[in-house]
Amino acid sequence: MNSDQxxxxxxxxxxxxxxxxxxSIWFAVSYGAGILFKESLDAxxxxxxxxGFWFAQQGSIYVFVILIFVYVRLxxxxDKKYGYDQ
Incomplete structure (x- = not known):
């Protein structure tokens, strides 16, 4: 039982x-690129x-969707590593 725990x-x-x-990646992209570094990215x-405008409007959403697929793959x-894939 202990090994299962x-x-x-x-x-x-x-x-x-x-x-x-x-x-953290999503936060960095959405807050960092969309708000903090907007002025420098607008060049x-x-x-x-x-x-900067693109990241604030669409880029962070695209990154979030990509991160969902990355999370599913991970x-x-x-699940396979720990035997929970049945």
Missing amino acids: DKATAYWKENLRYLLILL IKLGGFPL MNKL
Whole structure:
């Protein structure tokens, strides 16, 4: 029973680590690129629009959707690693 508990604890620690990393990336993109660094990013144009504006309006949403797919892939690997993939 103890080994099952240890396995579950290790699983959730790794899961939380993935969540923290991915949410940090999303925060950096949405808050950093869309708000903090908007002025400097506006010097770059993307499709005729300033890059800071693009990140604030669409870029952070695209990054969030990509991070969802990355999370699903990471969790599938994690489930297989710990034997929770049945």
